[in-house]
Amino acid sequence: MDPRALLRRAGLEAKALPVPLHGGDIARVWRVGPYVVKLAENPPPGLFAAEARGLAELGKRGVRVPPVLHVAEEGLVLAYLAPGKEDWEGLAAMLAHLHRQREAAYWAEPGFLGTFPLPGRQGGEWTEFFFLRCIEPFLKATWERLEGLGPQVEALFRDPLPTEGPAPLHGDLWHGNVHFAQGGPALLDPSFFVGERGVDLAMMRFFGGFPPVFWRAYEALYPVPEAVARALPRYQVYYLLAHVHFFGQGYLGALWKAISAF
Missing domain, CATH: 3.90.1200.10 (Aminoglycoside phosphotransferase (APH), C-terminal lobe)
Known part of the structure; x- marks a missing residue:
């Protein structure tokens, strides 16, 4: 899985090399410059679309979430939110x-x-x-x-x-x-x-x-x-x-x- 391939299909460019992030048991996650790319091999149909809808619903109700930039069957592209202090x-x-x-x-x-x-x-x-x-x-x-x-x-x-x-x-x-x-x-x-x-x-x-x-x-x-x-x-x-x-x-x-x- 190459996160840069999904970025290209999304019409997004990042010169930075992918850096792995913690992604749990379902997806592999990378930071690529200003983006976070989540990918999974053979995910159930609609998995990432459902995640994107959930983020949008929370965002509409005042919860801070990473902006969704691209949704595909195999993954998501999100905006990278730089780590900050615990609050x-x-x-x-x-x-x-x-x-x-x-x-x-x-x-x-x-x-x-x-x-x-x-x-x-x-x-x-x-x-x-x-x-x-x-x-x-x-x-x-x-x-x-x-x-x-x-x-x-x-x-x-x-x-x-x-x-x-x-x-x-x-x-x-x-x-x-x-x-x-x-x-x-x-x-x-x-x-x-x-x-x-x-x-x-x-x-x-x-x-x-x-x-x-x-x-x-x-x-x-x-x-x-x-x-x-x-x-x-x-x-x-x-x-x-x-x-x-x-x-x-x-x-x-x-x-x-x-x-x-x-």
């Missing part, structure tokens, strides 16, 4: 502003968590929406590897989840998708949809990486009700099923712990 309080303000916004209904376009395809869905009651859009597809994909935990996962969503109102979400908000850039923090690699902010909070709590200074600032701006805090393990089941799918049964212990917490 956890600035990140908290940006996320509180995002999560406070309200939309008319829950909705999601067809998209991805990692490379796993998720269906689109429009409207309806939140618990059913979240189960059918986020939980059920992973349950079907992992059922034979769950060692009997599948029915217990289903039972978690028989009772309603707490609701605050439809809010725009990053959807895959672990610390690796936060970039502290010059001029302020930015978010990367979204799995955007409109749901309840507990989904984002659950992922942020699940992997850690968000220090106390962040949580103090976020809570001061947008306090988390006790009912939402209690529901976070139910949302974490979504990401744990994804980890079972991508990485195997080593995550069953954590899945059982999340189930038992409810």
